[in-house]
Amino acid sequence: MSTAYGRQPGSAVETGDAPAPPRSWHAWIAHPAIRTPALTAASLLIAFCTWQVFSTYVFNPFLIPPPLEVFRTAIPMLASGEIASDVAISMLRVMVGFITGSLAGVVIGVLLGRVRLLHELLDPIIELLRYLSPTAMIPIAVIWFGIGEMSKYFLIFWGTFFIVLINTTAGVWRAPVTRQRAAACLGASRLQIFVLVVVPSAVPYIVTGMRVAMASSFMSIIPAEILAANSGIGYLLQQSSLLLQTNRIFVALLTICVLGFIVDRIFRLIVDKVLARYMSFVSQT
Amino acid sequence: MLRVTNVRKVFESVRGSYVALDGVSLTVKDGEFVCLLGPSGCGKSTLLNILAGFEPVSGGNVTFGEAPITGPGRERVMFFQDAGSALLPWLSVEENIRFALRVRKMPKADWGGITDRYLEMVGLDAHRGKFPAELSGGMRQRLQIARGLAVEPNVLLMDEPFAALDALTRRRMHKVLLDIWQRIGKTIVFVTHDIAEAISLADRIAVMSVGPGSVITRVIEPDLPRPRDLADAKVARLFGEIEDLLTPDLVRLDERLEAH
Numbered sequence: 001m002s003t004a005y006g007r008q009p010g011s012a013v014e015t016g017d018a019p020a021p022p023r024s025w026h027a028w029i030a031h032p033a034i035r036t037p038a039l040t041a042a043s044l045l046i047a048f049c050t051w052q053v054f055s056t057y058v059f060n061p062f063l064i065p066p067p068l069e070v071f072r073t074a075i076p077m078l079a080s081g082e083i084a085s086d087v088a089i090s091m092l093r094v095m096v097g098f099i100t101g102s103l104a105g106v107v108i109g110v111l112l113g114r115v116r117l118l119h120e121l122l123d124p125i126i127e128l129l130r131y132l133s134p135t136a137m138i139p140i141a142v143i144w145f146g147i148g149e150m151s152k153y154f155l156i157f158w159g160t161f162f163i164v165l166i167n168t169t170a171g172v173w174r175a176p177v178t179r180q181r182a183a184a185c186l187g188a189s190r191l192q193i194f195v196l197v198v199v200p201s202a203v204p205y206i207v208t209g210m211r212v213a214m215a216s217s218f219m220s221i222i223p224a225e226i227l228a229a230n231s232g233i234g235y236l237l238q239q240s241s242l243l244l245q246t247n248r249i250f251v252a253l254l255t256i257c258v259l260g261f262i263v264d265r266i267f268r269l270i271v272d273k274v275l276a277r278y279m280s281f282v283s284q285t
Numbered sequence: 286m287l288r289v290t291n292v293r294k295v296f297e298s299v300r301g302s303y304v305a306l307d308g309v310s311l312t313v314k315d316g317e318f319v320c321l322l323g324p325s326g327c328g329k330s331t332l333l334n335i336l337a338g339f340e341p342v343s344g345g346n347v348t349f350g351e352a353p354i355t356g357p358g359r360e361r362v363m364f365f366q367d368a369g370s371a372l373l374p375w376l377s378v379e380e381n382i383r384f385a386l387r388v389r390k391m392p393k394a395d396w397g398g399i400t401d402r403y404l405e406m407v408g409l410d411a412h413r414g415k416f417p418a419e420l421s422g423g424m425r426q427r428l429q430i431a432r433g434l435a436v437e438p439n440v441l442l443m444d445e446p447f448a449a450l451d452a453l454t455r456r457r458m459h460k461v462l463l464d465i466w467q468r469i470g471k472t473i474v475f476v477t478h479d480i481a482e483a484i485s486l487a488d489r490i491a492v493m494s495v496g497p498g499s500v501i502t503r504v505i506e507p508d509l510p511r512p513r514d515l516a517d518a519k520v521a522r523l524f525g526e527i528e529d530l531l532t533p534d535l536v537r538l539d540e541r542l543e544a545h
Contacts, residue, residue: 176370178367181337181339184356185337185363186388186389186432187359187385187389187436188388200373203375277416
């Protein structure tokens with residue numbers, strides 16, 4: 001207790017009468033504009049060094065190739081456009097499935113949130129189907145759609161749809177009754193209350209659902225491409241594995257990390273630009 | 286004229302039924318300021334919800350003018366205690382008013398004038414571009430009032446609108462509300478559990494008993510000039526009188542809670 005609440009070295013009690021000490025050398029790092037990027041860089045650097053040391057001196061470098069080795073492999077793959085074309089094809093699949101899945105999820109989610117009978121009829125089915133992850137659906141998707149683009153679109157759609165749907169329905173339900181009643185008093189029709197009050201109130205829930213679905217899409221596309229594709233990042237992983245090219249596997253894995261991170265940032269940026277006014281009150285009731 | 290005749294309200298739930306109101310009668314004249322006063326759980330908000338048309342009655346009837354009240358109607362606007370959740374947080378101050386004018390189908394040419402008029406009336410014209418989250422609690426409540434007035438209702442139904450504000454802001458809001466009421470002459474039904482608030486505002490105070498089966502036990506007419514100062518002897522006497530009226534009920538409420 002005394003450590004937590006009592007005297008601490010450098011506390012105001014001790015330095016109160018003394019002249020202000022010179023700014024210490026590390027004061028600049030407290031500035032948030034410097035602090036966050038600096039610590040992020042430090043974090044990456046530490047990870048990088050640890051990886052380099054362990055893969056060189058502790059583990060078999062063939063099983064865990066050192067980062068410098070991985071970068072050496074990555075450069076020609078980047079230069080030749082090999083990675084870019086795999087990224088492009090995987091991204092296209094994710095986007096098509098994600099956008100169609102989100103649209104369907106929002107539309108049906110909104111209806112389920114509003115039409116009680118529809119919800120009562122469909123909810124049991126949804127509650128069962130949502131446990132079928134996209135990965136579980138790969139075998140049947142291949143039989144239905146072959147290994148062409150359609151099977152990947154379907155799998156991403158499948159994963160996105162249920163997440164967005166469930167979040168949208170929850171958001172519609174939680175539109176504050178007070179807000180709807182207030183609008184009714186002012187003269188809003190049922191349709192106006194729905195379109196102008198309930199749906200905008202659900203936006204933060206919908207966006208959250210979409211963000212989770214986006215992350216899940218990135219996780220689903222890889223197994224889908226490993227098992228049923230002849231292009232994309234998953235396919236690159238699969239081929240490198242067959243040929244025991246661990247360097248190339250690590251390049252593919254790093255690509256997935258970076259890609260997911262970038263896409264999430266872009267998604268947040270778009271939300272901030274377009275939907276900020278619907279998001280800023282999330283902490284309120 | 287707002288007329289409540291022998292209203293009964295029963296809430297049904299899985300745990301059984303609860304009689305909230307049992308034979309409440311009240312008549313509110315046009316332009317009158319009536320406070321419904323009572324401790325928590327006396328069914329005063331339930332009565333207000335019935336007047337707003339949010340809840341149907343289980344017995345008796347409520348009419349506005351000649352017509353029975355069956356749902357929310359344009360002539361009666363409710364003002365909620367939680368202005369933050371009654372407003373549309375994604376719209377600015379000005380846009381919240383425009384929203385009301387839009388759903389009320391006011392001619393678009395009048396929007397600018399009406400918005401200016403009511404924002405000025407509640408003293409928010411300097412903040413028209415702000416969002417509700419950027420306003421203080423008192424300002425949010427003033428915005429809710431401006432928005433409700435903008436659609437020009439006959440009756441304002443106010444559900445403890447100032448209960449969540451600090452004492453100073455609350456007193457200022459009383460002044461604002463009385464000013465507006467004296468200027469526009471609308472009917473106001475104002476729910477509160479605060480005796481001082483009821484005395485400083487109302488033409489008549491309807492005191493309600495604790496439920497189940499709440500009724501209006503007495504209607505008091507503080508026939509005193511406004512502003513009513515609590516330090517004034519007559520006002521203080523009225524305060525004591527109402528307090529004495531409510532105390533047995535509060536004691537009974539305590540005993541019942543202890544018995545559980």
